[in-house]
Amino acid sequence: MTAAKLKFAIDDGSTNVKISWIDNGELKSLISANSFRKDWKSAALLSDKRVFNYAIGATKYTYDATSDKALSTTHVEYQYDDLNLLAVHHALLKTGIEPCPVSIVVTLPITEYYNADDCQRNEANIARKKANLMRDISLNRGQLFQIVDVEVMPESLxxxxxxxxxxxxxEFTKSLVIDLGGTTLDMGVVVGEFDEVSAVYGNADIGVCMVTDAARKAMAAADSDASYLVASELVKRRQDRDFVSEVVNDESKIDWVLQKIEEKIQELGAAVAYEAKIFARNPNRVYLVGGGAPLIADAVREAYATLGDKVMLVSQAQSALAREICCYHAEDADAA
Structure with a gap:
C-alpha cells in the first residue's frame, strides 16, 4: 500500500469544504466552496486562470462558481455521492501542495454518524463514506492527490x-454545542472538559440551505439566475450594497430580495432556537459553530437569555471543526 506523505483534516460540508493541515509546525486552513456542474468548460482565455475539468467514470464535471446549472449539494446523500468526491479533491488542490499520497479525516453529520435508536456508530454509513472517497477520479490535464486512507469523525462536537x-x-459543567451547516443542524451536550458526551441530536431538515434557497428564488424573480455559491455569498454579504447591486440585476427589487433573505434568516433562527430548547432546556454554556452560526446567534442568545455571555460564537466558527480535528490528530501523532 502506498504510504501517505501528509494528513489533512477535512470538514466536507455540503456548501463548503473546510480543510486544515500542519505545514512545518504551523496550522494552515482554507475554505473551498462547492459549485460543480456536469460537462466540461473550455480552456480559459487568461493564462493564469485554471480550469478544473473532472471525470468520474463516464461522467464529466467542472467547477463553475457562477453557473445557475450548478448541481445541488444541500441534501444528506451528498455525503456519499460524486459531488462529495469532487469537493474533497478540489479542496485538496486548492492547498497549493504538490499532489501526493495523503490520508484524510472527514466528517459525517451526527444523524448519519450515529444510529438513531442506540446512539452507537453507524458502521454502514461510515464504511459507505470511506468507500466513496476511495473511488477513482481524474482531472483533465492535471494530477490529483492519491487518497490512501480515510477516517471518519462526527460533526460539531x-x-x-x-x-x-x-x-x-x-467537571459538572454541561455545554450545549450547536452546529448549523448548509444542510443539517447537529447538537450535542458535553460534560466538563470533554469528560463525556451525554447526548447528541441531529435534524437533517434544518440548515442554511433554507436561506440560500430563498435567496436564489428571490434573485430569479429579480432577473438574476444564480448558482448556490453566488446566492450563499449574497447572504453573507447582504450588508454590502455594492456587491448586492452586482449580483441582483433588477435594482428596483433589491430591497425586496434583501427582505426575503432577512425573513428566512429569522425563520431559521427561530427553528434552531426551538430545537435547541427542546433538546437541552437549561445547559450551563452554549457554543455556536458551523457556517450558519452567525445567522442564528441572536436567536439563540435570546432563547438562553439568562446565560448572557456564556452563549458564545466560536472564533472562525465555519472552519473550527477542521482546525480542531487537525490539532487533535497532530497531538496523537506526536504522542505515538
Missing part, C-alpha cells in the same frame, strides 16, 4: 475541544 479546555469549566 470536536469543534469546541480547545475552547472547552481553555475555558476553566468544572
Amino acid at each position: 470536536p469543534a469546541v475541544l480547545t475552547t472547552l479546555v481553555d475555558s476553566g469549566v468544572s
Whole structure:
C-alpha cells in the first residue's frame, strides 16, 4: 500500500469544504466552496486562470462558481455521492501542495454518524463514506492527490475541544454545542472538559440551505439566475450594497430580495432556537459553530437569555471543526 506523505483534516460540508493541515509546525486552513456542474468548460482565455475539468467514470464535471446549472449539494446523500468526491479533491488542490499520497479525516453529520435508536456508530454509513472517497477520479490535464486512507469523525462536537479546555469549566459543567451547516443542524451536550458526551441530536431538515434557497428564488424573480455559491455569498454579504447591486440585476427589487433573505434568516433562527430548547432546556454554556452560526446567534442568545455571555460564537466558527480535528490528530501523532 502506498504510504501517505501528509494528513489533512477535512470538514466536507455540503456548501463548503473546510480543510486544515500542519505545514512545518504551523496550522494552515482554507475554505473551498462547492459549485460543480456536469460537462466540461473550455480552456480559459487568461493564462493564469485554471480550469478544473473532472471525470468520474463516464461522467464529466467542472467547477463553475457562477453557473445557475450548478448541481445541488444541500441534501444528506451528498455525503456519499460524486459531488462529495469532487469537493474533497478540489479542496485538496486548492492547498497549493504538490499532489501526493495523503490520508484524510472527514466528517459525517451526527444523524448519519450515529444510529438513531442506540446512539452507537453507524458502521454502514461510515464504511459507505470511506468507500466513496476511495473511488477513482481524474482531472483533465492535471494530477490529483492519491487518497490512501480515510477516517471518519462526527460533526460539531470536536469543534469546541480547545475552547472547552481553555475555558476553566468544572467537571459538572454541561455545554450545549450547536452546529448549523448548509444542510443539517447537529447538537450535542458535553460534560466538563470533554469528560463525556451525554447526548447528541441531529435534524437533517434544518440548515442554511433554507436561506440560500430563498435567496436564489428571490434573485430569479429579480432577473438574476444564480448558482448556490453566488446566492450563499449574497447572504453573507447582504450588508454590502455594492456587491448586492452586482449580483441582483433588477435594482428596483433589491430591497425586496434583501427582505426575503432577512425573513428566512429569522425563520431559521427561530427553528434552531426551538430545537435547541427542546433538546437541552437549561445547559450551563452554549457554543455556536458551523457556517450558519452567525445567522442564528441572536436567536439563540435570546432563547438562553439568562446565560448572557456564556452563549458564545466560536472564533472562525465555519472552519473550527477542521482546525480542531487537525490539532487533535497532530497531538496523537506526536504522542505515538
